[in-house]
Amino acid sequence: MHYVVDIDILGFFDNVNHTLLLKQLWNMGIRDRKVLDCISKMLKAEIEGEGIPSKGVPQGGLLSTLLSNIVLNYLDHLVAGQWELFQLKKPFKSRTGERAAKIRSSLKKGYQVRYADDCAPRMHGA
16 A cells, blocks of 8 residues: 655745754855855845735745755654654665565655655555
């Protein structure tokens, strides 16, 4: 059996924490202060009729999809750790042996495909 679960994170773009996003960029290795300052200014750009945002990424903006994918990188690693990157106690000489051991275990085989605030984890078996 194969399952696809479609997930949409409601209000994601409106609630991105600017400070945490800039820290994630820094921790990813983006250390150019001019680049970070430019991104910060884009995040804080005044929205006509609404003022200066304190959180969120501009939907439809030049960087909104890229920035949202950076924020959700942690989710990717969390999901991948449940199957793709799960470390077994016994080392295997081949990926085939490792995959077979995972299948024999109680782990649920699954992979995630994500774009911006949408993702569709694909699960195999029940």
